[in-house]
Amino acid sequence: MEGFGAGKVILLGEHSVVYGHPALAGPLSYGVTARAVPAKRCQLSLPGTLSRPQRALLTRAFQRVATLCGEPGVKVTLESELPLSMGLGSSGALAVASTRVLLKAAGRDGSPQEVARLALEMEQEFHGTPSGVDHTTSALEKLLLYKRTPGQSTGRLKVLKSPRPLKVLVALVGDRSPTKHTVGALRERQARWPERYTRLFKQIGTLAAEGAKAVEDGDLEALGDAMNVNQGLLAALGLSSPQLEDMVYRLRGLGALGAKLTGAGGDGGAVIGLFLEPEPAVKKLLDDGIRCFSSQLAGPRAL
Numbered sequence: 001m002e003g004f005g006a007g008k009v010i011l012l013g014e015h016s017v018v019y020g021h022p023a024l025a026g027p028l029s030y031g032v033t034a035r036a037v038p039a040k041r042c043q044l045s046l047p048g049t050l051s052r053p054q055r056a057l058l059t060r061a062f063q064r065v066a067t068l069c070g071e072p073g074v075k076v077t078l079e080s081e082l083p084l085s086m087g088l089g090s091s092g093a094l095a096v097a098s099t100r101v102l103l104k105a106a107g108r109d110g111s112p113q114e115v116a117r118l119a120l121e122m123e124q125e126f127h128g129t130p131s132g133v134d135h136t137t138s139a140l141e142k143l144l145l146y147k148r149t150p151g152q153s154t155g156r157l158k159v160l161k162s163p164r165p166l167k168v169l170v171a172l173v174g175d176r177s178p179t180k181h182t183v184g185a186l187r188e189r190q191a192r193w194p195e196r197y198t199r200l201f202k203q204i205g206t207l208a209a210e211g212a213k214a215v216e217d218g219d220l221e222a223l224g225d226a227m228n229v230n231q232g233l234l235a236a237l238g239l240s241s242p243q244l245e246d247m248v249y250r251l252r253g254l255g256a257l258g259a260k261l262t263g264a265g266g267d268g269g270a271v272i273g274l275f276l277e278p279e280p281a282v283k284k285l286l287d288d289g290i291r292c293f294s295s296q297l298a299g300p301r302a303l
């Protein structure tokens, strides 16, 4: 038995989404697969390479969703294609994959909405107070405009249709930045200078709403411009780094319509570039030894 949870990229609106503003996010084809085999009791099997605190965290998170699924008698193993804490939603994907396989083991399929509702239990263990955008995008596997309900980790969403293929290049740079730390450090700055930070969050939320309209209108140039402006605001919030900035400028130099960090940011993480055709840029970066790949987030696919 298997369950899959997709990774995600945020095109516009990370961090401000935590404060109740909209974000535009889409699913990756890479993700996490959870596999279950019959066992005496419900358990998560983990590789010996994980540290003791990591094991404890994962076991706790798994147990929360296992309880809700009625503790089916299975042993679950995980296989991830996503780098950890690099902005691609590995924890949300893990939560969705585990939830899907536990539901299946309990004899239920579960709608994407139900999967998202249950997976939140796990995601809360990783993030504390997630906006919900990661695991919701992972469960629905659609391009979404998502807005958190104040004080909660669920929200309202609109599934967006793109008349044009929406293709991004994703490049990985620098060291891991756990989301919990980045969100926590920003929370301290926001608490100290609330008006200044609230102003920036609002502006980012407006960009996300404008970006969603640009997607629906097929105006990729307008979407790319919103991404570039969003990057400037993320840097103003203290979420970028020299390595992330270098990659942003590199992708723009390679023809990206827009480029920005995606996810939590920090010292390192993922940078996305919106391209009409990303493959030549992917090839160039791979030749230079940079970890990267392309992904289509929405829109018509070539036959």
Ligand SMILES: Nc1ncnc2c1ncn2[C@@H]1O[C@H](COP(=O)(O)OP(=O)(O)O)[C@@H](O)[C@H]1O
Pocket: 032, 054, 057, 058, 078, 079, 080, 083, 084, 085, 086, 087, 088, 089, 090, 091, 092, 094, 126, 127, 177, 178, 179, 180, 263, 264
């Ligand atoms: N395959 C996995 N194996 C073990 N832990 C994982 C796995 N995928 C995700 N995690 C957990 O999720 C955390 C990463 O989540 P986070 O810092 O939110 O970054 P992101 O979601 O951007 O990858 C890891 O520290 C770990 O606790």
Ligand SMILES: C[C@@](O)(CCOP(=O)(O)O)CC(=O)O
Pocket: 013, 014, 015, 016, 017, 018, 085, 086, 087, 088, 089, 090, 127, 129, 130, 131, 132, 133, 134, 179, 183, 262, 263, 264, 265
């Ligand atoms: C920074 C944030 O907006 C997105 C984090 O994404 P990731 O965990 O870095 O993939 C946090 C959240 O939405 O809960």
